[in-house]
Amino acid sequence: MTCTHRAARLCILLLTAALAAGHLVNASAEGGAIKLYQVSSGVLELDKGWLTAMRDVGKKIKVPVAMYIIDHPRGLVVYDTGNNVAVSDGQCESYWGKLCGAFLAIQKREDVIDKQLEKFGYKTSDVKYLVLSHMHLDHAGNMEMFPNATIVVQKAEMKTAWWPEKFQAAAFVLGDYDDARNFNYLELDGDFDLFGDGSVVVLDTKGHTQGHQSLMVKLANTGTLFLAGDAVYTPENEAGVIPGITWNTYESMQSINRLKMLRDAHQGELWYSHGAEQYDAHKHDTYYD
Numbered sequence: 001m002t003c004t005h006r007a008a009r010l011c012i013l014l015l016t017a018a019l020a021a022g023h024l025v026n027a028s029a030e031g032g033a034i035k036l037y038q039v040s041s042g043v044l045e046l047d048k049g050w051l052t053a054m055r056d057v058g059k060k061i062k063v064p065v066a067m068y069i070i071d072h073p074r075g076l077v078v079y080d081t082g083n084n085v086a087v088s089d090g091q092c093e094s095y096w097g098k099l100c101g102a103f104l105a106i107q108k109r110e111d112v113i114d115k116q117l118e119k120f121g122y123k124t125s126d127v128k129y130l131v132l133s134h135m136h137l138d139h140a141g142n143m144e145m146f147p148n149a150t151i152v153v154q155k156a157e158m159k160t161a162w163w164p165e166k167f168q169a170a171a172f173v174l175g176d177y178d179d180a181r182n183f184n185y186l187e188l189d190g191d192f193d194l195f196g197d198g199s200v201v202v203l204d205t206k207g208h209t210q211g212h213q214s215l216m217v218k219l220a221n222t223g224t225l226f227l228a229g230d231a232v233y234t235p236e237n238e239a240g241v242i243p244g245i246t247w248n249t250y251e252s253m254q255s256i257n258r259l260k261m262l263r264d265a266h267q268g269e270l271w272y273s274h275g276a277e278q279y280d281a282h283k284h285d286t287y288y289d
Contacts, residue, residue: 071287
């Protein structure tokens with residue numbers, strides 16, 4: 001395009017518009033290829049007070065254990081692996097022991113992440129990145145099923161999981177990852193853009209644990225999703241109720257506020273890890289795009 005002096009301003013406007021349009025088309029095409037599935041590793045039966053400190057203590061509830069499968073053009077991603085396969089079909093106490101008195105895993109074999117992947121035509125060996133929100137028993141339970149994946153985790157979380165503080169130790173089950181020490185890890189110290197295109201971004205949301213992380217996923221039609229992990233259990237936490245299980249209350253509330261601000265800035269949605277009503281309102285037999 002040749003611009004005369006008199007038409008320079010108009011030419012610049014046209015070029016800017018053309019570049020912007022091209023950028024939007026490319027972004028749309030890239031985003032349109034991404035598919036996200038939300039599934040659950042059965043349910044947990046527990047006292048609601050574990051999720052909402054000093055509220056509804058003593059009230060028994062059943063909550064989902066959210067996991068996510070993200071099909072990106074450059075590789076398959078799993079976010080969290082749920083409860084260990086060993087607790088399936090009524091075998092909670094055989095693996096978790098006395099912990100089942102507080103957190104009862106109600107999980108069928110078909111609920112486990114490997115079977116969930118198969119349901120949508122994938123295998124555990126297809127997974128390029130396994131992103132762990134943290135390494136508690138209901139999130140990292142099956143990480144040993146992914147020896148070929150790169151495990152994306154905050155370095156602080158790895159240190160905590162392998163040598164937790166005594167008051168945190170019950171929620172970390174060493175058997176979930178004792179054979180995974182030599183896996184390939186991407187050890188983070190903060191946020192990270194997984195594919196470098198802004199479509200899948202790991203967010204530092206410490207507080208629940210020392211190295212908790214959430215995930216921002218941009219989809220062409222659904223919009224931007226913020227997968228909170230245990231940074232936000234329920235809508236009550238989003239509204240300001242302190243999470244019942246937390247390593248650092250101040251950091252937890254800071255992370256909740258961070259996710260809310262990012263959600264609002266991107267006009268997106270915040271998806272909880274254990275919010276039963278929200279989970280039931282979502283689709284689970286097909287993908288979001």
